[in-house]
Amino acid sequence: MIREDILDAWRAHLADGRRRSPHTVRAYVAAAARLLDAEADRRTWASLAFIDTATLRDQLARRRAEGLSNASAARELSALKGFIAFARRQAGVEDAAPPRMRGPRIKKGLPRPVTPDDALNLALEVAADGSEAWIGSRDRAVLLLMYGAGMRIAEALSLRGHALPLGETLTVTGKGSKQRVVPLLPVVRDAIADYAKLCPWPIEPDGPLFIGAKGGPLSQGMVQKAMARARTVLGLPASATPHALRHSFATHLLGAGADLRSLQELLGHASLGSTQIYTKVDAATLLDVYREAHPRERR
Incomplete structure (x- = not known):
């Protein structure tokens, strides 16, 4: 197979099969393209199917050397794991699970609302x-x-x-x-x-x-x-x-x-956990107001 055929199949799977957003499709296809360029001898589903943890780690190391942040590295790893799992299914491998590799820790910041x-x-x-x-x-x-x-x-x-x-x-x-x-x-x-x-x-x-x-x-x-x-x-x-x-x-x-369940529906969150972060935002906002009203508490 040629590189473009592999990427086209991956793109179609993401867009049509998984209904990913155009932004996600572009990012995930770009990650797969970089892996194919780095592993030039892998041009079949069978060879891609057996990419191991060491290869993934090397690819992430190359990307980190380019200045990739923790959040971007985590996204790249997620894209590559998905691509390898897809390759394994295309190759007919019984175990389609991708190699196990833990991504970098990401410190999640609270959303910053405006008044x-x-x-x-x-x-x-x-x-x-x-x-x-x-x-x-x-x-x-x-x-x-x-x-x-x-x-x-x-x-x-x-x-x-x-x-x-x-x-x-x-x-x-x-x-x-x-x-x-x-x-x-x-x-x-x-x-x-x-x-x-x-x-x-x-x-x-x-x-x-x-x-x-x-x-x-x-x-x-x-x-x-x-x-x-x-x-x-x-x-x-x-x-x-x-x-x-x-x-x-x-x-x-x-x-x-507003209650969390109603808010979840209004926002279109798949899980309540995504909505619960706003309880922390609201508490943080109240704390800011309290500190503004009581300057001696600014410590």
Whole structure:
């Protein structure tokens, strides 16, 4: 087999068989490509199937020498284990489990939410900063959708034109093609309606709801750049990213008394454990408020 055939099969498995996100597919295929380049004599499923722990360790060492962080190294190892398990199934090996190898420890930091006022100010700033009125209106609508409905940026940008006109709820397709229903606040509905009226490009039912300046789908990078400019103007930290708006949605709902199960459904988390981190965020926020109110406690 040639290198490209192997990578194409792996790509198809990830995208079609496992329904991984485009971002994950690109990262996992790139990891497999690097392994194939390093192990140039392995060009069959059978030879790939018997890659051992020592080979994996050598590959990770090469990547770490390039400056790979712990988090990226852990992701690379996960991708390679999946690739080897796939190769073993393709080769008909009875035991498809990949070699055992423990990844680097990752210290998980708590999500950094923004305040409700900061979230609204960010939306206002991107609206004012738009090169055209409709672009500013579009960016404001996207940010309010992420903050007001707890959507991931990829989920917001994957919405199609047939979502219009918006009702009180919206069906969202999240990771693993799992669908959930989220409520839409009037301010979010109004922001999206305002954008749709101003948009100079036709919003087709089967086309993207959010359109880029040249008429194609709006990219994540453009939203990230707009928010980066806005947070600089407002003096907010680099942690104030589009994804931080989703964290803020969760944290503020939890602080207002939402229960974890309801929050899990709204966020589209597969497990309750992913949602439980927000209990720590809420406690950390309360502690910050306490320390601010009692300066002598800042130790």
